[in-house]
Amino acid sequence: MDGRTEGPESDRQGTDSGRTRFRPGDVLMLECPFTGTGVTEVSRFHVSVTWPWTEPDPRAGNIGWNGQRALPLPEADEWDAFRTEPDTTTLKPGDTCQVGIPATVVHVLAVHDFDPPLVTGMLPRPASYLEVLPQGETHDPELEDQGYAFDPDGGEPIRVELLFRPYAFLEPGDEVVDQDGRVWRFDAAWDWHPVDGERPGSPAWPLALLSRRDDPAPDGTTTVALATETGSHAEELARWSGLTLARPTTRQQ
Structure with missing residues (x-):
């Protein structure tokens, strides 16, 4: 169109x-x-x-x-x-x-x-x-x-x-908790910030949505849980790289 x-x-x-x-x-x-x-x-x-x-x-x-x-x-x-x-x-x-x-x-x-x-x-x-x-x-x-x-x-x-769209089920600013109990803020597909301030990296799936736009009971909780039942951050990145034939930028994991 x-x-x-x-x-x-x-x-x-x-x-x-x-x-x-x-x-x-x-x-x-x-x-x-x-x-x-x-x-x-x-x-x-x-x-x-x-x-x-x-x-x-x-x-x-x-x-x-x-x-x-x-x-x-x-x-x-x-x-x-x-x-x-x-x-x-x-x-x-x-x-x-x-x-x-x-x-x-x-x-x-x-x-x-x-x-x-x-x-x-x-x-x-x-x-x-x-x-x-x-x-x-x-x-x-x-x-x-x-x-x-x-x-x-x-x-x-x-x-x-x-x-x-990598991490299409999330919106910038979302906070999630991963399977290891770490809380992360999602800013972009390869731009994750651990709330505990400890080692950087990326969350371990599955993920649970904690908040969206400061709402502690956000719409999308079920969607995020279902989308991350299987797979991983590495698989999301591999799919992106397979299409772009590129590497993440320096801010990406």
Whole structure:
């Protein structure tokens, strides 16, 4: 479904796009139908094309947009989800081509929300960006601008499918007790904090939900218990790694 998302309806953390609220760690499939356009400029590092979907924002003040989008050549050493057909390396000014996103697996590195929506010079103004990494790439905190950011509700008809959400049965801020009696706070899939302040690590399944949004008798208690009757943190991580072909970030276990 173009411009919308497919996935669970009950998630409450992150960007709300269609039915899915994204959060870091989500594994997504992106696709955008290829659409005809023209090449306007070729430089050492980029090929610029007329962008066929978004419009200039007439109320953007001093932020002007010329209606073009620069896509990286291999020499640029940067990643963009959008591709051209034929490949960017074969294009020259005046050529016609198609631009879109083939089926691409990514994982969410960060979610950025904007209230009011961000003024970029283009319409629609984004209320959020998802910062993602492609399959096979692990986040390096020493690198700047490693991720690719896009508006899941922008003018481009990007189809976003949620393939996997680690610990989908928990919400950030939940407190659980594990089978060893240790109490943990869940902040993200690989970001666990033991309440006792002792050795870090990850909880031993099964888990029991103690509180959610400061409610000591939260909805979801049965769901968490059933979801962790079998399996383990290691299996959850293995499934994520099998899809992303990446390692957890430095904050992850």
